[in-house]
Amino acid sequence: MDLLYFAWVRERIGLPRERVETRAATVAQLIEELKAREPRYAAAFADLNSLRVALDQKLSSFDAPLAGVREVAFFPPMTGG
Amino acid sequence: MDLLYFAWVRERIGLPRERVETRAATVAQLIEELKAREPRYAAAFADLNSLRVALDQKLSSFDAPLAGVREVAFFPPMTGG
Amino acid sequence: MDLRVQAEAFDAGAELNAFTARVSGAGAVVSFTGVVRDAGQPQGGGLQRMEIEHYPGMTQAAITEIMGQALARWPLVDALVIHRFGTLHPGDPIMMVATASPHREAAFQAAEFLMDYLKSRAPFWKKEVGAEGAAWVAARDEDEGALGRW
Amino acid sequence: MDLRVQAEAFDAGAELNAFTARVSGAGAVVSFTGVVRDAGQPQGGGLQRMEIEHYPGMTQAAITEIMGQALARWPLVDALVIHRFGTLHPGDPIMMVATASPHREAAFQAAEFLMDYLKSRAPFWKKEVGAEGAAWVAARDEDEGALGRW
Numbered sequence: 537m538d539l540l541y542f543a544w545v546r547e548r549i550g551l552p553r554e555r556v557e558t559r560a561a562t563v564a565q566l567i568e569e570l571k572a573r574e575p576r577y578a579a580a581f582a583d584l585n586s587l588r589v590a591l592d593q594k595l596s597s598f599d600a601p602l603a604g605v606r607e608v609a610f611f612p613p614m615t616g617g
Numbered sequence: 618m619d620l621l622y623f624a625w626v627r628e629r630i631g632l633p634r635e636r637v638e639t640r641a642a643t644v645a646q647l648i649e650e651l652k653a654r655e656p657r658y659a660a661a662f663a664d665l666n667s668l669r670v671a672l673d674q675k676l677s678s679f680d681a682p683l684a685g686v687r688e689v690a691f692f693p694p695m696t697g698g
Numbered sequence: 699m700d701l702r703v704q705a706e707a708f709d710a711g712a713e714l715n716a717f718t719a720r721v722s723g724a725g726a727v728v729s730f731t732g733v734v735r736d737a738g739q740p741q742g743g744g745l746q747r748m749e750i751e752h753y754p755g756m757t758q759a760a761i762t763e764i765m766g767q768a769l770a771r772w773p774l775v776d777a778l779v780i781h782r783f784g785t786l787h788p789g790d791p792i793m794m795v796a797t798a799s800p801h802r803e804a805a806f807q808a809a810e811f812l813m814d815y816l817k818s819r820a821p822f823w824k825k826e827v828g829a830e831g832a833a834w835v836a837a838r839d840e841d842e843g844a845l846g847r848w
Numbered sequence: 849m850d851l852r853v854q855a856e857a858f859d860a861g862a863e864l865n866a867f868t869a870r871v872s873g874a875g876a877v878v879s880f881t882g883v884v885r886d887a888g889q890p891q892g893g894g895l896q897r898m899e900i901e902h903y904p905g906m907t908q909a910a911i912t913e914i915m916g917q918a919l920a921r922w923p924l925v926d927a928l929v930i931h932r933f934g935t936l937h938p939g940d941p942i943m944m945v946a947t948a949s950p951h952r953e954a955a956f957q958a959a960e961f962l963m964d965y966l967k968s969r970a971p972f973w974k975k976e977v978g979a980e981g982a983a984w985v986a987a988r989d990e991d992e993g994a995l996g997r998w
Contacts, residue, residue, distance in 0.1 A: 543901055543973035544984050593906035595969065609903060609971075613987035616931065616972035617802070617882055617943060617963055624751055624823035625834050674756035676819065690753060690821075694837035697781065697822035698732055698793060698813055698952070710868065711861030714879065718860065722886035722939045728959075729864065729879045730952065736872035789872045802880065803994075806960050809878075813952055844953075 537602070539570075541580070542611035545587065548580040563589050564598045566608065580610070588613055618683070620651075622661070623692035626668065629661040644670050645679045647689065661691070669694055699765050699777055703757050705784040710791045713780060717796045721775040724798035728805040730813055732792040744828040745788055752783045753821035764815040768797070771811070772804040779812065781822065814844040849915050849927055853907050855934040860941045863930060867946045871925040874948035878955040880963055882942040894978040900933045900942070903971035907931075914965040918947070921961070922954040929962065931972065964994040 540553045560566035567584070570577040581587065589596050590609040602608070621634045641647035648665070651658040662668065670677050671690040683689070700717070702708075710731045718727050734748050765777050774797055781793040795812045799805040816822075824835040850867070852858075860881045868877050884898050915927050924947055931943040945962045949955040966972075974985040 540903070542903055542971070543975070546901075590903070590906055590971070593903070593909055595910075607905070609906070611903070611971065612973060612984065613992070614968055614971050615974045615985045615987050616970035617967040621753070623753055623821070624825070627751075671753070671756055671821070674753070674759060676760075688755070690756070692753070692821065693823060693834065694842070695818055695821050696824045696835045696837050697820035698817040709861075709865070711859075711863075711865035713861075714864055714881070715859070715861035718881060718883060718941070719939070722883065725883055725885045727879075727881040727883060729877075729881075730956070731864070731868060731877040731879075732952075733868060733872070733875055733877060735875045735950070789869070791868070800885070802882075802963055806880070806956065806963075810956050813956075817952075840953075 537605065538607045540607065540609035542609065544612055545580050545610045549576055558602070560602055562598070562602060563591070563596065563600050563608065566602060567598065586612055618686065619688045621688065621690040623690065625693055626661050626691045630657055639683075641683055643679070643683060644672070644677065644681050644689065647683060648679070667693055699762070699769065700779070701758065701761055701765060702780045703752065703761070704780070704782060707782070708780050708791060708794070710794050713778065713794060714796060717776070717778050717798065721798035723800070724775040724805075725800045726802040726805040727796060727798045728802075728809040729794060729796040730809055731794045734786050734788050734790045734792055736788045744830065745826055746829065747788075747827045748786045748790075748792070749825040749827060749832075750783045750786065750792070751823045751825070752781075756821045757781075760820050761816065764812060764819060767815075768808045768812050772797075772799060772808040773801060774799050774804065774808055777808065777812065779816070781816070781820065783822065811848050814841070814848065817841045818845060849912070849919065850929070851908065851911055851915060852930045853902065853904075853911070854930070854932060857932070858930050858941060858944070860944050863928065863944060864946060867926070867928050867948065871948035873950070874925040874955075875950045876952040876955040877946060877948045878952075878959040879944060879946040880959055881944045884936050884938050884940045884942055886938045894980065895938055895976055896979065897938075897977050898936045898942070899975040899977060899982075900936065901973045901975070902931075902933045906971045910970050911966065914962060914969060917965075918958045918962050922947075922949060922958040923951065924949050924954065924958055927958065927962065929966070931966070931970065933972065961998055964991070964998065967991045968995060
C-alpha cells in the first residue's frame with residue numbers, strides 16, 4: 537500500500553511517500569500502527585481533527601475500510617483557491 | 618422647467634426634451650397637464666406603473682412636489698447592466 | 699473608485715489586469731462582464747445590434763452613489779465600473795464591474811450588489827434591433843426584486 | 849469545461865477575454881482571481897513568496913467533479929478553472945474561476961460555489977514564506993462553513 541503525505545504532514549514525517557505492508561482494516565487502525573512506529577509519526581498524527589485522508593484519491597473518513605485500497609494520502613485541511 | 622424623455626417615452630412623445638411653463642404643484646399634476654395636451658402625451662403617460670421620474674437627476678415619485686425643480690425626466694424602468 | 703461611462707469599446711481583460719495590478723493588496727478580485735448576446739444563440743435569435751440610451755446628467759452621479767454605498771458597506775480595496783452607451787453588436791462587452799477585497803465573500807457580494815443596482819437604478823435603456831424590428835428591453839420583475847436582499 | 853492545473857503563470861485578463869469570446873451566447877460572465885497578497889500591504893507584511901503544494905493524482909479529478917456539479921446545477925454555458933502550484937510571488941495570480949450564463953445570478957452563484965469548493969475540497973496547500981520564517985496557511989472555519997449553504 538502506498539502512503540502519501542502532504543504539507544506539514546509530509547514535513548513532520550520527513551518524506552512525501554512510502555510503501556507499507558499492513559493488515560490494518562481501517563484508516564484509524566493504520567494510523568495507530570504508524571503512530572507506534574516512531575515519534576515523528578506520533579507527532580504527525582497527534583490531532584486527527586486537523587487531518588484529512590484520501591483513499592485512492594477520494595476524500596474519505598478515518599473509519600473507512602482499507603480493503604482493496606492502493607493509495608492512502610494524509611494531509612491537513614485543504615487551502616486551495 | 619425642462620422636461621426630458623427617454624427610451625419609449627421619448628419615442629411616443631416624439632422629442633427628447635422640451636421646455637414648459639407650468640403651475641403644477643406635483644409630478645402627478647404635471648402629468649395630467651401633459652396628457653390633456655395631445656394624444657401622444659396621453660399614450661406616453663397611459664400606464665404610470667411602467668414609468669419612472671427623476672427630479673433634477675434624482676429618482677423620485679409621482680407625488681413629489683415640483684417647487685424649485687428645474688429638470689424633470691420621464692422614462693421606463695431602467696435596464697442597465 | 700474608477701467609473702467610466704463611454705461610447706467607446708473597452709477591453710475587459712486589459713481592464714481586469716490593470717485593476718488587479720492597482721489593488722495588489724487585495725487577494726480577491728471579482729469581475730462581471732455583460733456581453734451583447736450572440737445572434738447565433740437561441741437567446742439572441744436574429745439580434746443585429748443593441749442601442750443603449752442613457753441620461754447623461756444623471757448617470758455619473760447615480761453610479762457614483764451606488765459605488766460609494768458598496769465601498770462603505772464592504773471592506774473593498776477598490777471598485778471599477780465601465781458602462782457603454784450607443785450602438786453595440788453581438789459579442790461586444792456592454793459593461794463591466796470589478797471589485798477587490800482581502801476577502802472573497804466581500805468581493806463577490808459587492809460585485810453582485812453593484813450589478814443589482816446598476817440593473818435597476820442606473821439610467822440606461824437598451825433597445826434590441828433585429829431583422830424583424832426593434833424592441834426596448836423590458837425591466838424584469840426579478841431585477842427589481844433583487845434589490846430587496848441588500 | 850476548461851480546467852488547467854499548472855506551475856506556469858497565466859494572464860487572467862487574456863484568459864477572461866478568451867473565455868468570453870468562446871461563450872458568446874452567454875450575456876453574463878463572472879470571474880474570480882485569487883492573487884498573492886502584496887508584501888507592501890498590512891495583510892501581507894513581509895511575505896516573500898508562496899509555495900503551493902498539491903496532490904497531482906487527485907487534483908484534476910476533484911476539480912473536474914466540482915465543475916461538473918456546477919454545470920449540472922446552474923444554466924451555465926461554460927466554466928473555467930486555472931490553478932497554479934509551485935512558487936509564487938506577491939502580486940501573482942494564484943488561480944482564477946470564470947463562469948458564463950445567460951443569467952447573471954447563475955453566473956455569480958456558480959462562481960461562488962466553485963470558489964467555496966476549491967477552497968476546502970481541492971487538494972492544494974499554501975505555505976507563506978517571509979523574512980521571519982515560513983508557515984502553512986491554516987484552513988479557516990468560515991471556509992468549511994461556507995460549504996453548508998450549497
